[in-house]
Amino acid sequence: MPRLTRRALLGSCSLAVAAxxxxxxxxxxxxxxxxxxxxxxxxxxxxxxxxxxPVYDGFWDRPIDARFVRNVPxxxxxxxxxxxxxxxxxxxxxxxxxxxxTGGKLVLLDTGSGGQLAPTAGTLVANLAxxxxxxxxxxxxxxxxFHPDHIDGLRTKDGALVFPNxxxxxxxxxxxYWMDDANLxxxxxxxKPYFLNVRRVFRDVKSVRPFEPGAEIVPGITAIAAPxxxxxxxxxxxxxxxxxxMALCDTTNHPWxxxxxxxxxxxxxxxxxxxxxTRKRLLDRVAADKLPVTGYHFPFPxxxxxxxxxxxxxxxxxxxxxxx
Amino acid sequence: MPRLTRRALLGSCSLAVAAxxxxxxxxxxxxxxxxxxxxxxxxxxxxxxxxxxPVYDGFWDRPIDARFVRNVPxxxxxxxxxxxxxxxxxxxxxxxxxxxxTGGKLVLLDTGSGGQLAPTAGTLVANLAxxxxxxxxxxxxxxxxFHPDHIDGLRTKDGALVFPNxxxxxxxxxxxYWMDDANLxxxxxxxKPYFLNVRRVFRDVKSVRPFEPGAEIVPGITAIAAPxxxxxxxxxxxxxxxxxxMALCDTTNHPWxxxxxxxxxxxxxxxxxxxxxTRKRLLDRVAADKLPVTGYHFPFPxxxxxxxxxxxxxxxxxxxxxxx
Numbered sequence: 001m002p003r004l005t006r007r008a009l010l011g012s013c014s015l016a017v018a019a020x021x022x023x024x025x026x027x028x029x030x031x032x033x034x035x036x037x038x039x040x041x042x043x044x045x046x047x048x049x050x051x052x053x054p055v056y057d058g059f060w061d062r063p064i065d066a067r068f069v070r071n072v073p074x075x076x077x078x079x080x081x082x083x084x085x086x087x088x089x090x091x092x093x094x095x096x097x098x099x100x101x102t103g104g105k106l107v108l109l110d111t112g113s114g115g116q117l118a119p120t121a122g123t124l125v126a127n128l129a130x131x132x133x134x135x136x137x138x139x140x141x142x143x144x145x146f147h148p149d150h151i152d153g154l155r156t157k158d159g160a161l162v163f164p165n166x167x168x169x170x171x172x173x174x175x176x177y178w179m180d181d182a183n184l185x186x187x188x189x190x191x192k193p194y195f196l197n198v199r200r201v202f203r204d205v206k207s208v209r210p211f212e213p214g215a216e217i218v219p220g221i222t223a224i225a226a227p228x229x230x231x232x233x234x235x236x237x238x239x240x241x242x243x244x245x246m247a248l249c250d251t252t253n254h255p256w257x258x259x260x261x262x263x264x265x266x267x268x269x270x271x272x273x274x275x276x277x278t279r280k281r282l283l284d285r286v287a288a289d290k291l292p293v294t295g296y297h298f299p300f301p302x303x304x305x306x307x308x309x310x311x312x313x314x315x316x317x318x319x320x321x322x323x324x
Numbered sequence: 325m326p327r328l329t330r331r332a333l334l335g336s337c338s339l340a341v342a343a344x345x346x347x348x349x350x351x352x353x354x355x356x357x358x359x360x361x362x363x364x365x366x367x368x369x370x371x372x373x374x375x376x377x378p379v380y381d382g383f384w385d386r387p388i389d390a391r392f393v394r395n396v397p398x399x400x401x402x403x404x405x406x407x408x409x410x411x412x413x414x415x416x417x418x419x420x421x422x423x424x425x426t427g428g429k430l431v432l433l434d435t436g437s438g439g440q441l442a443p444t445a446g447t448l449v450a451n452l453a454x455x456x457x458x459x460x461x462x463x464x465x466x467x468x469x470f471h472p473d474h475i476d477g478l479r480t481k482d483g484a485l486v487f488p489n490x491x492x493x494x495x496x497x498x499x500x501y502w503m504d505d506a507n508l509x510x511x512x513x514x515x516k517p518y519f520l521n522v523r524r525v526f527r528d529v530k531s532v533r534p535f536e537p538g539a540e541i542v543p544g545i546t547a548i549a550a551p552x553x554x555x556x557x558x559x560x561x562x563x564x565x566x567x568x569x570m571a572l573c574d575t576t577n578h579p580w581x582x583x584x585x586x587x588x589x590x591x592x593x594x595x596x597x598x599x600x601x602t603r604k605r606l607l608d609r610v611a612a613d614k615l616p617v618t619g620y621h622f623p624f625p626x627x628x629x630x631x632x633x634x635x636x637x638x639x640x641x642x643x644x645x646x647x648x
Contacts, residue, residue: 030430031461034375038646039366039455044359051358058646085614085629085640092643106354120647131363137355290409300644305409316409317641319416320624322362322382323444 040130043301048240057112058121111153174232228275364454367625372564381436382445435477468573498556552599
């Protein structure tokens with residue numbers, strides 16, 4: 001039965017009518033139980049003849065502290081989080097790989113966490129299935145950078161390959177950097193686990209093919225050098241017909257922090273100053289050209305536009321639409 | 325086979341590598357055809373022990389012209405549309421009813437278009453089903469105002485009642501206004517069809533129950549007088565446990581126009597000046613109290629917060645999350 005005791009709410013609106021409440025209480029409980037089930041995490045849109053689908057892997061509530069942004073006082077970071085109605089002392093960081101069906105190729109850009117980073121992430125394969133795509137059907141996996149949230153999804157927790165039929169395209173710069181034992185041996189302690197993780201994920205993988213920035217790596221998809229987040233980090237231009245889009249990948253982490261404050265250097269970016277320069281260069285370009293963008297750590301589905309403001313940039317999410 | 329001809333894209337990124345393209349062309353076409361299917365249009369979140377689900381009915385590409393906003397030059401409206409990356413000369417206006425499962429009652433706030441307003445709308449019942457809810461299970465329908473996009477969904481195109489087991493709660497002010505023949509007879513030509521539509525939709529409906537603004541109409545849901553859009557338009561305060569939310573309904577149409585420019589008077593609002601006063605009163609309240617809100621014509625899922633800016637208000641959408 002519904003409880004009759006109701007707390008006052010919203011000042012002048014708190015005048016519950018007792019007779020009404022009693023009448024309500026005589027009726028049956030809701031016929032449908034509380035569901036607890038979220039909608040499937042994918043969103044489709046067209047780009048020329050291509051069909052693009054951001055597919056949600058989940059999010060990581062990353063604990064943060066004064067070290068999170070290297071070059072501004074932590075109070076400024078906390079204010080930006082509060083202004084965006086985000087929790088203090090954590091950053092809810094979504095992971096959203098992008099599926100691109102060119103008609104000729106089924107391409108997945110980045111692979112999520114593989115359920116190995118946070119209990120609130122690891123839903124990529126389930127959401128792909130909800131979108132009608134089995135992992136076995138993916139022809140090509142493209143990796144933007146070798147941080148764990150982009151490559152761990154190549155394998156299950158048990159080590160099996162998730163996309164067994166896919167060629168895996170990686171930046172040659174990125175591959176060379178992370179596979180170099182001298183870099184591993186001289187890396188700061190923070191990054192050593194990343195080097196070891198790269199070796200774990202790519203061990204015995206035969207289908208890796210390196211690409212050069214600037215190359216059209218799949219017909220319609222061109223790699224754009226975007227160093228700073230990692231040495232070989234790439235964004236991608238996707239073009240079909242008369243339309244094009246830039247997949248920003250990790251050029252900008254959460255836009256409510258780092259598009260609004262492009263000069264901020266989060267410790268996520270391995271070379272903070274270079275990442276800032278890359279961020280401004282690419283965001284200036286998509287803003288000037290009014291190019292649609294996707295962002296791997298943008299709020300799902302992470303598809304929209306970038307505008308330049310007086311102090312930085314703002315992400316303008318595209319309106320959700322049924323019609324494709 | 326993939327086409328080998330690719331247009332140049334994005335300036336410096338246009339250097340397609342011919343050998344690579346040839347290699348791609350020798351591989352099989354994508355194993356998965358272009359889908360053309362959007363994800364189901366619902367989004368779940370918790371408010372105390374209540375489960376709330378905005379359910380998408382679709383959108384109406386409403387043609388607009390210089391008459392659309394009464395009190396500003398049309399050029400300003402077009403600029404606001406362009407700044408938001410929206411089309412000129414139409415307003416893509418979503419319809420998003422809100423399902424509230426209180427545990428005791430399954431309540432639907434507004435009913436969408438019933439497929440009778442635009443070919444891009446009419447998906448409410450299908451999206452409810454995708455969310456696991458049959459229309460027959462709805463206990464209570466609450467109507468915020470009697471414009472067609474809120475009431476037409478009470479019936480199918482053929483006139484059958486869509487929610488046969490629901491009590492239909494309506495503002496007494498709204499009911500009295502629209503059912504008054506003197507008001508019909510003296511109404512401007514623009515509004516006469518609305519009067520006739522109200523009579524069509526509510527004919528022979530036995531389960532209508534009028535409420536007074538200020539009343540708790542369902543345990544946890546309290547009506548808030550919000551006149552101006554229509555004479556009896558209501559917003560609703562929804563409260564469970566220590567949490568509350570305001571369903572703004574049509575207090576503000578598309579936020580990228582009318583939250584940013586609260587003084588604008590769209591012809592959608594029957595009493596423009598009163599609607600402005602109501603809009604500012606409620607938006608000031610939710611901004612000051614940091615109350616989450618939903619908006620019927622906000623971009624789906626239309627759930628987030630309102631902040632006050634130097635010139636108006638800004639809607640801050642909540643981040644999509646899997647975890648409930």
